[in-house]
Amino acid sequence: MRRHRRAKIVATVGPASAAPDKLRALFLAGVDTFRLNFSHGLQEDHARVHAAIRALEQEVGRPIGILQDLQGPKIRIGTVKDGRLDLTAGETVRFVLDGSEGDKQAIPLCHPEIFAAAAPGQDLLIDDGRIRVRVVGLDADTLTAEVITGGPVSNRKGVNLPGTLLDLSPLTPKDRADLAFGLELGVDWVALSFVQKPSDVVEARALIGNRAGILSKIEKPQALERIGDIIRLSDAVMVARGDLGVEIPHEDVPGRQKELIRACRLAAKPVVVATQMLDSMVAAPAPTRAEASDVATAIYDGADAVMLSAESATGQYPVEAVTMMDRIIRSVEGHKLYRSIIATSDPGEEETPPHAVASATATLAEAVQASAIVTYTTSGTTTARVARKRPAVPILALTPHLATARRLCLMWGAHSVHTDDVDSYEEMTTKAADCAVQEEFARSSDLIVTTAGIPFQMAGNTNNIRVIQIQ
Structure with missing residues (x-):
């Protein structure tokens, strides 16, 4: 799979x-x-x-x-009369804080944060920007606007106030x-x-x-x-x-x-x-x-x-x-251009030992033409650090936590496998080799490169690299 x-x-x-x-x-x-x-x-x-x-x-x-x-917190207008209003460029409309079945002079907009943040001259965008109106006047519960770009407006359409920080959770x-x-x-x-x-x-x-x-x-x-x-x-x-x-x-x-x-x-x-x-x-x-x-x-x-x-x-x-x-x-x-384009977009090194170890893992795996990079990870951080380099070598992510294996389904290049926990370094390398074969990443005599954090069960502590030949 x-x-x-x-x-x-x-x-x-x-x-x-x-x-x-x-x-x-x-x-x-x-x-x-x-x-x-x-x-x-x-x-x-x-x-x-x-x-x-x-x-x-x-x-x-x-x-x-x-x-x-x-x-x-999606901001929407309320319901309007007959389910639709046709706004025409140049006309004036009013939005009200409280109302139902509104018309052009009482379009329901039951969001006080809009009335608190809006100012004359600002634009409101309705229905993903299809309709644009400009504020010309407002008070505590009424907002008057000129229609700049008209069109039909139906019930519950979204409203955006570009460039304005709204007091919303x-x-x-x-x-x-x-x-x-x-x-x-x-x-x-x-x-x-x-x-x-x-x-x-x-x-x-x-x-x-x-x-x-x-x-x-x-x-x-x-x-x-x-x-x-x-x-x-x-x-x-x-x-x-x-x-x-x-x-x-x-x-x-x-x-x-x-x-x-x-x-x-x-x-x-x-x-x-x-x-x-x-x-x-x-x-x-x-x-x-x-x-x-x-x-x-x-x-x-x-x-x-x-x-x-x-x-x-x-x-x-x-x-x-x-x-x-x-x-x-x-x-x-x-x-043929993918690898070179990806390489030129490399964001550079982050100056921490774990990132340096992960970067070295990716470089080493490519240098020895390894069949896979095997990361042993608790939280997914080790795998993320290797994936950050976008290596040409496939990444096999082993984790004892099913939740981590599932989250890694969003991570570039990571083929995650839920495995049993390991207690020793040698057990980890043996499991890495076995899984690389079982998951069809490597065959006999192939090289794989493993990276992990030692001691185990310490999230984010990437500090070890090893090259293994499949027996």
């Missing part, structure tokens, strides 16, 4: 993919981590999907990651209930939506602890201003280009994507690129050339994973979308 590629695939589960047979087909097509989007569906629906994935994991004998994506009451439910189920990752500042991650960490990895979704410009601290406090990052592309100019998104991938690679934290990667495959059996190129660009940039949203959740061709993404990744990673 070995993937012949390094970058991972995340697929969102929805009505098109929630059945056990569909989940199995998606896994066999290439999914490494399944995303449960708690913006949609009931808790019991997600529980059934979670159980089906865990049953599939038992069937195939491979760790499978599960990512819980919390809805976050990243976790709404719904999120807190969903989070408790997800942690009880045993999800591997929790994605935080609309992270604005480092304290948002700290707030989530107080609730999550070490029960799941925290993945911060970067979709607000305010997060970019403190991105170093946010990455440091998070376990992984998502380049959520949908909402981010609403609040910053479209032409700035590709550059920001490259910056985020590079920063996460430097920090040895997984980074996921998401939103509309193969969007036309929601309704068509093949992507556009531009979409194929978009996925390829993320892989050339060194992203750990790429994600499907509506393509696998509600689309007509979920398995075909995963298959196509797998084909694109393998094609890029097999291209």
Whole structure:
């Protein structure tokens, strides 16, 4: 069940993919981590999907990651008269803090933080930026605006206030209930939506602890201003280009994507690129050339994973979308320029002994033409440090913790295996050789390079390298 590629695939589960047979087909097509989007569906629906994935994991004998994506504090208008308003450029509209079944002079916007943060001259973006209005006046519970870009507005459409830090917790009451439910189920990752500042991650960490990895979704410009601290406090990052592309100019998104991938690679934290990667495959059996190129660009940039949203959740061709993404990744990673491009994007060395040992492991493995790098890891940190170098040699990650094996399903290049714990160095090297053969990474007389932290069970203490010849 070995993937012949390094970058991972995340697929969102929805009505098109929630059945056990569909989940199995998606896994066999290439999914490494399944995303449960708690913006949609009931808790019991997600529980059934979670159980089906865990049953599939038992069937195939491979760790499978599960990512819980919390809805976050999404700002939306309320309901409007007849379910739709047609706004015309140049006309004046009013938003009210309290109201229902609003018209153009009383559009419900039940978010006091918007009224507290808005100022004359600022723009509000509605429905992912399709509608733009400019604030011309406001008081405590009324906001008057001129329509700049008109169009139809229907119930519950999202509202963005670009460039403004809103006084919002990243976790709404719904999120807190969903989070408790997800942690009880045993999800591997929790994605935080609309992270604005480092304290948002700290707030989530107080609730999550070490029960799941925290993945911060970067979709607000305010997060970019403190991105170093946010990455440091998070376990992984998502380049959520949908909402981010609403609040910053479209032409700035590709550059920001490259910056985020590079920063996460430097920090040895997984980074996921998401939103509309193969969007036309929601309704068509093949992507556009531009979409194929978009996925390829993320892989050339060194992203750990790429994600499907509506393509696998509600689309007509979920398995075909995963298959196509797998084909694109393998094609890029097999291209003659891939290794040189990846090498030039190396973020440089971090001046710590564990990172130096991991870097030396990757260099040594390539120099001796090893069949595999075997990392023995408790928390996944040793594997992350090796993966940071994006070595040409495959990475076999052995861990005694099933939770770690599942989280590594988001890490570039890591083929994770849940093994028994070891008590001695010699036992570790024997297990490394045996697993390399069993997982079809090496054969008799091949060389493998192992790295680990000695003593064992001390997370993050990468300090040992050994070259082993398979007997």
